[in-house]
Amino acid sequence: MFMGVFLLISGSFLYLLLKPPVSKNINIQEEFVFPKNPSLDGEGVAGCLTSQPYLR
Amino acid sequence: MFDFPTLFTLTLFFLMVLFLIWRPHGINESIPPTISAILILLAGIVPLSDVSKILGIVSGASITILSTIVMSIVLDSIGFFRWTAFNLVKLAAGSGVLLYWYINLLCFLMTIFFNNDGSILITTPIIIHIVTILKLKAKQQFPYLLSGALVATASSAPIAVSNLANLIALEIVGLDLNSYVSMMFVPSMIGITTISLLLFYYFRKDIPKRIASIDGKSFDSSSSISHDSLADMNDPPNYPPPHHLPPHHPPHPLPPHHLSHPLPDSVPHLPSASTNNAAEIDMSLFKICMAIVILIRAGLFVGAGFDIPIEWIGIFGALVLIGYRWYRKGIGPYDILKKTPWHIILFAFSIYVVVYALHNIGLTALLVKLLREPLSANYLSASLISGGLLTVMSNLFNNLPSVMIGTFTLAGMGLDQPTLHVAYLANIIGSDIGSLIIPMGTLASLIWMFLLRKNGVRIGWWDCIKVTILVIPIGLIISLLSLYVWVEWLFY
Numbered sequence: 360m361f362m363g364v365f366l367l368i369s370g371s372f373l374y375l376l377l378k379p380p381v382s383k384n385i386n387i388q389e390e391f392v393f394p395k396n397p398s399l400d401g402e403g404v405a406g407c408l409t410s411q412p413y414l415r
Numbered sequence: 416m417f418d419f420p421t422l423f424t425l426t427l428f429f430l431m432v433l434f435l436i437w438r439p440h441g442i443n444e445s446i447p448p449t450i451s452a453i454l455i456l457l458a459g460i461v462p463l464s465d466v467s468k469i470l471g472i473v474s475g476a477s478i479t480i481l482s483t484i485v486m487s488i489v490l491d492s493i494g495f496f497r498w499t500a501f502n503l504v505k506l507a508a509g510s511g512v513l514l515y516w517y518i519n520l521l522c523f524l525m526t527i528f529f530n531n532d533g534s535i536l537i538t539t540p541i542i543i544h545i546v547t548i549l550k551l552k553a554k555q556q557f558p559y560l561l562s563g564a565l566v567a568t569a570s571s572a573p574i575a576v577s578n579l580a581n582l583i584a585l586e587i588v589g590l591d592l593n594s595y596v597s598m599m600f601v602p603s604m605i606g607i608t609t610i611s612l613l614l615f616y617y618f619r620k621d622i623p624k625r626i627a628s629i630d631g632k633s634f635d636s637s638s639s640i641s642h643d644s645l646a647d648m649n650d651p652p653n654y655p656p657p658h659h660l661p662p663h664h665p666p667h668p669l670p671p672h673h674l675s676h677p678l679p680d681s682v683p684h685l686p687s688a689s690t691n692n693a694a695e696i697d698m699s700l701f702k703i704c705m706a707i708v709i710l711i712r713a714g715l716f717v718g719a720g721f722d723i724p725i726e727w728i729g730i731f732g733a734l735v736l737i738g739y740r741w742y743r744k745g746i747g748p749y750d751i752l753k754k755t756p757w758h759i760i761l762f763a764f765s766i767y768v769v770v771y772a773l774h775n776i777g778l779t780a781l782l783v784k785l786l787r788e789p790l791s792a793n794y795l796s797a798s799l800i801s802g803g804l805l806t807v808m809s810n811l812f813n814n815l816p817s818v819m820i821g822t823f824t825l826a827g828m829g830l831d832q833p834t835l836h837v838a839y840l841a842n843i844i845g846s847d848i849g850s851l852i853i854p855m856g857t858l859a860s861l862i863w864m865f866l867l868r869k870n871g872v873r874i875g876w877w878d879c880i881k882v883t884i885l886v887i888p889i890g891l892i893i894s895l896l897s898l899y900v901w902v903e904w905l906f907y
Contacts, residue, residue, distance in 0.1 A: 362574070362596060362716040366527075370709035373524040376517070379498050379701060380505070 420460050424772045427451040431769055432812050436855050444858070445758040448765035460772045469771060473763040475726045476582030479715075480530055481759055482729030483576075486711070487533045488754050489736045490704060493697075493744065496537055500544045501629075509628030515559060515618075518542055519611050522563045526570035528712055530577045531847075534567040535859045539866045549626050557874065558618035561882060564863040565851050566611060569890075572603035572847040576715055576725065579763060580815045581843055584822040588839045592719035599840050602901050606848050606894030613886045700743050707736055770819040774827075782824040791830055794837045794907070795899045801825065801838040802895040805845025810853045818846040833907040840902075841895055849891045852883045 417425070434447035455461050461469075490496070503521065507514035521541075525534035542563045546556040571578035575585055575595045585595060615622070711732030718728045737748045773779065782804075790800045801821065808817035821842045825835055850856030854864050854876050867874050 361600075362593070363713050365600075366709055366713045369524055369527055370705065370712075372520060373528060374705050376502055376506075376521050376524070377496060377499055377701075377705070378502070379698065380501065 420458065420772075421776045423458060424455065424460055424769075424776050427454060428769055428773060428812075428816070432816070435813065435858075436861065443758060445762035445765065448769060449761055452765035452768035455768055455772045460775055461768050465771065466768075469767050470764060472586050473583055473767050474760060475724060476579055476586060477760040477763045478726040479576060479582055479729045480579045481755060481757070482726070482733040483529050484533055484759075485733040485751055485755055486708065486736050487529045487537065488751055489733070489740055490708070491537070492746065492750065493700060493704070493740060495701065495704065496541070500541045500548075503541075503545060504549070504627070505629045507626065507628070509625055511555075511623035511626045514545070514626060515562065515615060515622050516611075518545075518559050518563045519566045522567035523570045523607065526567050526577050527574060528708055530579070531568050531571035531857075532859045532862065534570070534577075535564060535863050536866070538563055538567055539863055540870070543867070543870045543872060551623060551626070553873070554621050555623050556872065557878070558614065558622050560867065560872065560874065561879060562611065562614045562618070564860065565614065565883070565887075566607060568851055568857050568859045569603075569607050569610060569848045572606070572843055572894075573600045575599070575843075576712075578847060579759070580818040580846055583763065583767070584818050584839065584843065584846075587819075587822045587826055588835060590836060590839065592716055592725065594836075595840070596716070598836065598902055598906060599843065599898070602840075602894050602897035603844060603848070605897040606844065606890045609893045610848070610886055610890035613889060614882070617882060617886060697743070703739065704736065707732065707739065711735070766816055767819060770816050770823065773820060774823045779820060779823045779827050782820075783827045786824070787828045787830075790828065790838060791834055794834065794903050795896075797830075797834050797838040798841040798895045798899045799892075800841075802841035802845040802849060802891060802898075805842045806849025806852070806891060809846050809850030810856045813855060814846040814850040814857050817850075818842060821846070833902075837898065837902050837907075840898055844891065844894045844898065848894055849887065852880065852887045854879055 428451070431447045431451040434442070435444060438444065452461075456463060456466070499521065503514060503517045506517055518538075522534060522538050525538055529537070539560075542559055546559055551559075571581060573596070575581045575592055585592070711728065714728045714732070715725045719725060737751055740746055741748070786800060786804070790797050805814075805817055805821045808820065811817075822839065825838050825842065828835075828838075830838065847857075851860065854860040864874070864876070
């Protein structure tokens with residue numbers, strides 16, 4: 360019982376940490392890797408996370 | 416002074432530990448124990464008639480760990496861990512302190528749901544990626560990296576199924592999974608929390624108050640970065656980023672195949688143009704896989720209550736995930752067969768043979784003679800002596816052989832059951848938490864150091880020891896005292 364509750368709560372936290380940032384099927388390559396906002400291509404966390412940070 | 420079997424076994428043991436840590440030319444970690452085990456069997460120090468008995472003890476634990484490794488490989492192949500770095504930075508909302516706690520939480524949960532070595536392999540590249548893209552200075556990166564590794568490794572203590580050594584030792588003393596959790600969960604969680612808090616206090620000046628943040632409720636093309644909140648944007652990290660990667664590779668280098676002990680050849684793929692196959696977000700797939708992982712983990716404990724061998728449940732979970740992926744993505748099981756580190760069974764078996772040889776030449780009898788009286792005085796002595804012994808042994812010889820030697824010693828003492836259980840659980844605390852003082856204490860720590868080096872992060876053993884020597888002993892003693900109080904209060 361205890362482990363069931365613990366794993367359910369832990370699993371919910373893990374779900375939050377791992378879940379993709381959108382709630383529907385979507386092609387990341389189109390929407391995220393090449394963001395339309397050019398400011399994201401060069402600098403910043405979003406640009407780094409969705410492109411190739413070491414190749415810029 | 417020593418007869419031949421003693422000298423032979425001790426020499427083989429020390430050579431095995433040396434080669435296990437050194438691993439010249441990146442040899443597979445199962446090779447040194449296997450060679451040692453073969454020589455011991457040939458010399459007759461462990462009779463061949465004991466082989467089936469040893470296999471019976473180690474196979475269940477190894478298969479259980481293998482099944483969690485298979486599950487993490489399946490999940491990784493469908494991009495399960497790809498968004499973690501992004502999510503952590505987003506959740507931190509520009510706070511370096513929040514990021515510290517989220518990283519600790521991630522490492523804890525990954526070990527709880529998978530295992531300690533898999534957790535290190537999956538989370539270390541994620542943390543390196545985060546601190547690199549946030550352009551933190553080396554001094555600012557260290558708290559995140561070290562705390563993540565320590566928490567990931569220590570978190571194998573609370574529920575037993577996250578660590579190969581714990582499971583084998585569990586088999587030896589005949590403690591069931593639910594009894595283990597009821598006695599161990601609270602003390603080890605107190606220890607892990609203490610370590611996290613102490614690390615936070617130690618690094619309070621190094622953890623940046625503000626880091627880069629991601630604005631917006633969802634991450635889309637209109638998301639923007641608060642550049643003004645970046646931590647020292649103009650002061651780059653003290654080490655060069657790993658710019659040697661060829662184009663269209665994941666942003667962190669994969670660990671080499673030879674570093675697979677007892678680890679999956681699996682790392683998370685962060686979003687990139689190269690991951691075409693996994694680039695599609697499939698939320699229903701993600702949710703169902705997540706549910707399967709949670710249910711199977713819970714099933715281990717439910718099954719243990721009905722005397723169902725936990726390895727069967729582990730195998731069932733792995734097969735369900737493989738089957739579901741096949742059904743949804745059309746990907747068969749062949750990649751899993753190829754990537755799974757099957758040698759983990761050989762590794763565990765060989766280590767056990769070597770430790771069994773040490774038992775046969777009288778090492779454990781010597782420890783029994785020395786420790787039986789002080790250890791059996793009361794539960795407090797049992798906890799402190801057993802945990803302290805394992806801490807020393809783990810930091811000298813690595814925790815896997817040490818925990819087996821320690822468990823053999825306890826089993827040979829003829830202790831009453833309550834004292835045996837307290838001493839055994841203290842053994843595990845020493846092996847999982849006390850072993851973190853020196854990086855060679857656990858194979859997960861050694862793998863972590865290797866991953867850092869491969870990513871150009873220059874953190875030496877001494878950098879770690881300067882912190883762990885202050886933090887780990889306090890966490891260890893608090894855990895051992897908590898174990899004593901908890902068990903005496905509620906159980907015996």
